[in-house]
Amino acid sequence: MTGLSGRALPLLLVTLVFLHSVSAQTLRDDEQHLSAFLKNVLPDYSSMLNLSRPTCQWERLSCIGLGAQQRIYRLYLGGMQLNGSIPYGTLGALSALTVLDLSNNSLCGEIPYDIFTLSNLMYLGLSNNRFTGNLPWGVSNLYQLMKLDLAANLLSGSLPSSLGDLWSLKFLDLHDNNFTGPMPAFSRTKFLRYLDLSSNRISGSVPLETFKNPQMLVLNLSRNLLTGNFPSGLNWLSNIRNVDFSENLFDGGIPDLSNLEQLRLFSVHSNRLNGSFPYNVTRLPYLKSLSVANNKLTGPLPPLPWGSSSGQIQVLDCRNNSLSGIIPEGLLASSNLTIVRLGNNAFTGSIPTNLTDQLEELDLHSNNFTGQMPWALSRLELLRKVDLSSNQLNGSIQWGVTEIRSLQYLSLAENPFKEGPLPDFSQMVNLVHLNLSSCNLNGSIPDSVGELRSLVKLDMSHNHLTGIIPSNLSKTTNLTSLDLSYNNLTGSIPQELVVLTHLSSLNVSFNNLSGEIPHANQWTTFYDSSFLGNPLLCGAVVKRVCPLLFPPPPSLPSSLAPAPAPIIQPPVHRPASKQLTISAIVGIALGVSLAFIAALGTFILFHQKKYRRAPLKEANYLNNPVAFESNPTAWAAQIPQPASIPVIMFEKPLLNLTFADLLHATNKFHKDAQLAEGRYGPTFKGVLPGGFQIVVKVLYDGGPGNELEKAAQLEALGKIRHPNLVSLVGYCLVAGERLLVYEFMENGDVFHCLHDSSEETHHPDHWTQETWEDAHEKFIVSEELSWPIRHRIAVGVARALAFLHHGCSPTVNHRDVTSSNIMLDSQYEPHLAGCGLAGLVEFGTRHQTSLMGGSFGYVPPEYGQTRNATPRGDVYSFGVVLLELVTGKRPTGHYFHDSYGGDLVGWVRSLIKEKRGYKCLDPKLLATGVESEMLETLRIGYLCTAEVPTKRPTMQQVVGLLKDIHVEITYM
Incomplete structure (x- = not known):
């Protein structure tokens, strides 16, 4: 009997479990439900799951029960590239499930409610998908649930208070969603060990019940909108290891935390905390990371010992407070210390020389440190960042730091160091940021600066540097910012620097530079403010024409040479070479004079016939002209008889306009009427008689010199018509300038509508520099920027480009498709501006524009090797605009890390390749139910920005793809 009982006991236990957890359903029913789910989210699942084996032998699931009564009770489908929604009545019908893991896929739509009826579930993992909708109250039905992981989705709405009723819950991770409202009170979750609600928009105070979970190990409430005094109940969590309350709106002081003896982080x-530095925190024996940065703390740092005698502290971040006093003796020598950030405080005294060998980052900028730069820095082989800028350090710079190959960031700016030369930089192969401005440096810039191949920012401004700018600076091909202003540099700007195609910020002002400024690639985008205080520089950007170097005239054979004229005055004996030089100069001057007189005569004759001007007044004006770019108002005032100069109108010809009407409309091109300084010339707003609003663009010099040919070009441009193009209304030729008249667009350009001037000073994946008051403002979206309007903009511009590429003969390449060139009328209909302008100014003398055109951030990669503009180049630029519309981010910015390619395109393409494209969506639109449409548009932008031009679609294909999204325009 005993043996029978021994054999029957396992069978009895299995039967009891089965009867408790399942109904009369069988494995066949479960297989049908699972198959229906897989067909919807993984069409080729049969090949991936090896269906030749019995279901219960699949690697990704487990069964319970015997024989025909088996049921699926564990299902692991994480990272299976599942895509689509979960149909109701599929997984929710697997009533025996205890484990459901669908994490790291691309599942979308709302989580079916029947999932929350699976009362046997102990683990529900749906993280890293694209689920939308709310977390329902029915989550409390999962009363056996021990782990709930819904992190990194697009879930929204308030968190149900029923979460606090899951008494078995040990692990809850809801981070990186869009949950709002108050934080639930976890009153019954007595076993909760891990709670992460970070990166949401949860508001209000932290319920006191949260701190009545004695087994809590990790509590992360960072990056929310929580308010009130810092919670004093935290001290009750005696077993807590990690506490992160950063980037909220807490105020008050940091309370006593001496009971948290297990605390590591x-x-x-980034709160509003005040009071003194928390001494009690430094006494915690295992504390490794302490960050109180970006608050209002005052007073000194506490003396050692910090933590245990072995020195556990690894990260100390106290930046951006009002802390004062000296750095405690021995603190920087703590054996495990790797990161020290004390910048932007009021610390005084000298920087300790006793530094731990483990130090990787030392940030002491913007304090009042005095004395010498620590010599010990030179021996720290792991050092990656040193920032000692904006202090009162004197003595010699310890250039031994330049031999640290691991160093990536070095800033010694704004310190009164002892005057001295620059060192050899050849060892700093990993340096990304170098700021030595206002360091009292002299001598020349060493050629070894060209060895800094990883360099992104270089600032040596406000020193006493002499010599030339080394040409091998061109080897720093990753450079985006260069500042050499306020030195004594001489010579020309090396033409080799045009290869620095990533350069977006340049300043060489107030030196003694001379010669022609480079005018290719990114150098065509810089303004004259980059070159101020160098009177010997010339080129279009500084509005100074470079002197022409004429070759000496060929000598004539003696048989053809004219007889010399009789000499009347006594001869002056000169060397033969000098006589030849003087003759050459006289001949050149005479030839130039004759050519000028001939050109002037042709110009006057043309204007006499066409505009009936008074020739005497025109000649007087031309004798002493004022350039338009130097003073538009003065230039306009010197034009004689403006009422006699017609404005050729393609539309509204009965207006019978003249140049005088344009002067009156723009208040003589007054600076108050100027809208922008565009790539091809400035634009001015004006109002004609009758209230007709216009925009007048004054093109930079370029194109043919003949006025008739200029008019012919503009006539051809005026014939390019499309509903989504900003069409040329008319033009006027006056004193060599070409004035283009366009209709005014009431709602400006897309760039300024989409990007607030103060936005995006942060990395797209992190909000560490952003206050949540600002973040809250950014989630308020005006209807004008709603997704249907953005989609309308995309379709309209795509149609315009398709017309230029496929509806014009010959094909027209726009060359400068940017969001700032997309104008919006009163109904937010898009109109692409700048069509045909690149061809009108590409040979200009004042504003040399490369043949390829394009603006920084929009230029396709192939234009770095070829100067031929193509339709595929326009497709790439349009793709960047699409990414702007979907993400709400600018095309470039320092917040795009190099690992993402350093720009919007690289960031989006990287995330899409990682199957995290949903992370790119503009968070302001996530609660509007258009995520799938935005993701489809993102995919189109991905196709358009392919690195290989032949892999990009045509604009006709793009129009079709965008129209297939079927967005309903609900706002007018």
């Missing part, structure tokens, strides 16, 4: 940065 404590982060409260």
